Amino acid sequence: MTSPAATPEPPYYAVIFTALQTDDLEGYADMVALMQASARDQPGYLGMEAAEADRFEVTVSYWRDLDAIAAWKRHLDHLSAQRLGRGRWYATYRVRIARVERAYGFDAGG
Amino acid sequence: MTSPAATPEPPYYAVIFTALQTDDLEGYADMVALMQASARDQPGYLGMEAAEADRFEVTVSYWRDLDAIAAWKRHLDHLSAQRLGRGRWYATYRVRIARVERAYGFDAGG
Numbered sequence: 001m002t003s004p005a006a007t008p009e010p011p012y013y014a015v016i017f018t019a020l021q022t023d024d025l026e027g028y029a030d031m032v033a034l035m036q037a038s039a040r041d042q043p044g045y046l047g048m049e050a051a052e053a054d055r056f057e058v059t060v061s062y063w064r065d066l067d068a069i070a071a072w073k074r075h076l077d078h079l080s081a082q083r084l085g086r087g088r089w090y091a092t093y094r095v096r097i098a099r100v101e102r103a104y105g106f107d108a109g110g
Numbered sequence: 111m112t113s114p115a116a117t118p119e120p121p122y123y124a125v126i127f128t129a130l131q132t133d134d135l136e137g138y139a140d141m142v143a144l145m146q147a148s149a150r151d152q153p154g155y156l157g158m159e160a161a162e163a164d165r166f167e168v169t170v171s172y173w174r175d176l177d178a179i180a181a182w183k184r185h186l187d188h189l190s191a192q193r194l195g196r197g198r199w200y201a202t203y204r205v206r207i208a209r210v211e212r213a214y215g216f217d218a219g220g
């Protein structure tokens with residue numbers, strides 16, 4: 001989570017989740033850990049990148065295709081993480097599903 | 111930057127930038143401010159969301175189309191921010207260009 005994800009060549013999909021948190025973050029860290037673990041266990045999961053500061057969170061997860069994203073969402077719904085999080089931990093959030101068409105990068109010394 | 115961007119209905123494009131910073135961050139804040147200001151001035155700019163913690167940065171900018179992204183990139187190249195940043199402030203970075211196909215969200219009390 002603290003370095004760029006090692007994704008394959010495009011195309012693949014990204015779920016861009018951005019949220020403004022509330023002041024009530026009891027249980028939040030456990031929910032995040034559960035969501036991350038459940039993502040890693042899903043078929044088609046390619047990686048995740050996240051950072052948060054000043055109660056603003058940006059998390060991007062990468063997936064092989066839309067079916068993999070749909071299956072993860074069903075799994076989350078089952079965990080109730082979405083329902084719980086919506087009212088308690090998040091004042092506002094956005095989910096954007098996007099098809100990654102091109103990727104490039106840089107590694108020092110690489 | 112500390113709340114989700116107010117983007118229009120999809121489709122539109124996202125530039126997902128993730129980077130691991132070096133220890134040498136002299137001038138970094140000025141470069142970020144310059145990049146953000148230059149994005150806001152570009153035609154087709156729709157918004158930006160960013161967070162960083164533990165030297166890991168996730169910044170997502172939104173654009174009307176690929177032409178707007180290409181024009182912004184040319185502008186950044188002119189500013190030399192990319193060239194400067196590559197060796198000095200970033201140990202590793204990734205840029206992913208993605209077409210946002212679907213978006214939804216939640217606002218407390220909304």
